[in-house]
Amino acid sequence: MTLIPPAVPPVPPVPPVPRPDEGSLLIHQALVYGTDDAFLASTVPFCLDGLHADDAVLAVTTEANIDLLRQELGDAAGQVEFVPSDRWYRSPGRTLSAYHRYVERHTVKGGHRRVRVIGEPVWHGRDAVETAEWTRYEAAINLAFAPCPAWIVCPYDTRSLPAPVVRDALRTHPQLVTGPGPRPSDRYVAPTTPGGAWKRPVAPFPAPGRAAAEQRFGADLGRARAFVAEAAVSLGMSPSGARRLVLAVNEVATNAVQHGAGHGLLTLGRSGHRIVCDVTDPGRTGADWYAGYLPPDPARRRGHGLWAVRQLCDLVEIDTHEHGTTVRLHMDLS
Amino acid sequence: MTTRADRERRVQDMAHGDHLCLAFADDAEQRRVVTAYVSAGLELGERVLYFADRRDPREVLSWFGSAGADPQRALASGQLRVTTAEESYLAAGSFDAEALARALRQEVRDSLTAGYRGFRVSGEMGWALRHVPGTDQLERYERRVTEVFAGQPASAICQYDARRFGPHALDAFDRCHPGAVEMDELYSAPGLRLVPGFRAGQRSLRVVGTVDYRATDALAAALETTLDWSGDVWVDMSALEFIDLAGVRALAHAAGRLPADRRLHVVDLAPLLCQVVGMVGWDETPSLIVTARETAS
Incomplete structure (x- = not known):
């Protein structure tokens, strides 16, 4: 009896999949790395194991990391979808929606058991408000994708990122994959944590010494829409940008009229390179900061408004305070 | 035109x-x-x-x-x-x-x-x-x-x-x-008229004016009427000034209620609203066909 060497090396066993939060199908991990090798040591097996398990694999990362991954993956790179981060991370609402579409397309409709995503957000060039809201976006992922069979690894490059951004990654991701294997992040703060860990008051607007237009609204939202269109255009917004803002403001104001105080206040002005419009509802104090980040069921009667608003605008902040709820809509002027 | x-x-x-x-x-x-x-x-x-x-x-x-x-x-x-x-x-x-x-x-x-x-x-x-x-x-x-x-x-x-x-x-x-x-309106109020008629030979509902939260039910009711028509339904948005998400949802909902062999065609809709249909996932409704208005801007 001769021993015949196997023609194909045995397939390495797929490492055990880390257990997600209870009741959640999602695995959301931060990969804090400081070298190219450390990046590849985690992401290459992540992709290969995924392809082996017939998962759909999407890699959204820097151009440099895409090059590294492609080289290292060789032929397998052809089965991975690559998107440069700066084309993917445009606004929190749009990005979250794009991920949701990806997951739906490949699992519910595409027949994959699961999707794996490398998602490296863009932090450079973000101001304080943007950084804060993108951080909350990372936190909201834990809620938005909880029911989805998705494994998301978010790389954070310590060579270039400010230390607070890396520290926040430990708060927004339930697990860390730095080093040998996944481990829970002991700094993790779940989005629904009581006590308002993720609540963040909006900055005073208009800033001291700056002007903003105000308009009260009630049941007749036609006047509110006219006010927004006129004020936005007069501040230099394009007609198409103004139409987006009008649609967004109308949705938020409709919530106030139908489910809040029945009336409210619009404050619209310019802040740096943005048009900012606050919609303040004095009758509502319980709004969640993550409202509009959770994908709505298309068949449901309600819940689409804020989801769409987060995609219509470049940035949305929701702040519940003692005087009600302020939804702040930001539109870039460029 | x-x-x-x-x-x-x-x-x-x-x-x-x-x-x-x-x-x-x-x-x-x-x-x-x-x-x-x-x-x-x-x-x-x-x-x-x-x-x-x-x-x-x-x-x-x-x-x-x-x-x-x-x-x-x-x-x-x-x-x-x-x-x-x-x-x-x-x-x-x-x-x-x-x-x-x-x-x-x-x-x-x-x-x-x-x-x-x-x-x-x-x-x-x-x-x-x-x-x-x-x-x-x-x-x-x-x-x-x-x-x-x-x-x-x-x-x-x-x-x-x-x-x-x-x-x-x-x-x-x-x-x-x-x-x-012009046919008798299915709905008429200041700001909105819903007028049945024909567009390119197809039975259609023309939406003239503004659909916000106060007109959602009127639009839904008119669309319900169109479900009793035979064949495909056309909704002409060329004279639409504004529609909110709930209004767009009413369109998607009506489309979803059509039998499998019929379609709801929403035509001449502002390009932004066509995007909105996709944002919420209503573009996944097979019976809803949305066509953008051609605009100069």
């Missing part, structure tokens, strides 16, 4: 020189428009000529009678004449566009000479589906009628039954008319 809104006119707003197409899909609509048109003509002291086709002339006369007009007196005096196409301009067994256009011109003159204050004519056009020789001249005839009546104290309504003429033929004949009769 001429929009539907510009070329549609309610029957009670018709004026001299009008030559309108009435496309209808139910008998009540036909009866309502025809009765209003003829009764108003009699009341105004105009001479009225009616060419029936599928309807029995006696039935048509009963419409006018029940609407309060006195058709028997008008018939006796010669102010009203109700006949059929077969017994009049098709009596020779073929259709002669020029001859009929000349005859109508003469009718206008004779009516004025006899002291009437104008002339109005309406005809059921169903005979055009029976392969009468000369039918191919029908489009030319319709254009001639427009010329003959222009500037005259005369008007005409040509009736096309959409259940019998296909969308293609209906559209072709509709285009031969400078205008069309």
Whole structure:
């Protein structure tokens, strides 16, 4: 009896999949790395194991990391979808929606058991408000994708990122994959944590010494829409940008009229390179900061408004305070 | 570009020189428009000529009678004449566009000479589906009628039954008319009108104005009515000024309620709103077909 060497090396066993939060199908991990090798040591097996398990694999990362991954993956790179981060991370609402579409397309409709995503957000060039809201976006992922069979690894490059951004990654991701294997992040703060860990008051607007237009609204939202269109255009917004803002403001104001105080206040002005419009509802104090980040069921009667608003605008902040709820809509002027 | 809104006119707003197409899909609509048109003509002291086709002339006369007009007196005096196409301009067994256009011109003159204050004519056009020789001249005839009546104290309504003429033929004949009769609104309030009609020969609902939270239910109810129509439903958004998410949802919801072989076509929607349909995932509704308005900006 001769021993015949196997023609194909045995397939390495797929490492055990880390257990997600209870009741959640999602695995959301931060990969804090400081070298190219450390990046590849985690992401290459992540992709290969995924392809082996017939998962759909999407890699959204820097151009440099895409090059590294492609080289290292060789032929397998052809089965991975690559998107440069700066084309993917445009606004929190749009990005979250794009991920949701990806997951739906490949699992519910595409027949994959699961999707794996490398998602490296863009932090450079973000101001304080943007950084804060993108951080909350990372936190909201834990809620938005909880029911989805998705494994998301978010790389954070310590060579270039400010230390607070890396520290926040430990708060927004339930697990860390730095080093040998996944481990829970002991700094993790779940989005629904009581006590308002993720609540963040909006900055005073208009800033001291700056002007903003105000308009009260009630049941007749036609006047509110006219006010927004006129004020936005007069501040230099394009007609198409103004139409987006009008649609967004109308949705938020409709919530106030139908489910809040029945009336409210619009404050619209310019802040740096943005048009900012606050919609303040004095009758509502319980709004969640993550409202509009959770994908709505298309068949449901309600819940689409804020989801769409987060995609219509470049940035949305929701702040519940003692005087009600302020939804702040930001539109870039460029 | 001429929009539907510009070329549609309610029957009670018709004026001299009008030559309108009435496309209808139910008998009540036909009866309502025809009765209003003829009764108003009699009341105004105009001479009225009616060419029936599928309807029995006696039935048509009963419409006018029940609407309060006195058709028997008008018939006796010669102010009203109700006949059929077969017994009049098709009596020779073929259709002669020029001859009929000349005859109508003469009718206008004779009516004025006899002291009437104008002339109005309406005809059921169903005979055009029976392969009468000369039918191919029908489009030319319709254009001639427009010329003959222009500037005259005369008007005409040509009736096309959409259940019998296909969308293609209906559209072709509709285009031969400078205008069309507007149907009764399904909803009308300051800021919003929901008007059924035909667009490119297809039964459609025209949304004119603004749909915000106060009009969501009205839109949903009108769409519910369209579900009872046969075939695909077209929602014409060319005169839409604003619609919110709940309104767009009403469209998606109505589309989702159609049986598998029917579609809801939302046409001439602002490009931004087409994006919104995708944002919420309503573009995954197979029966909802959304087409963007072509805009300059």
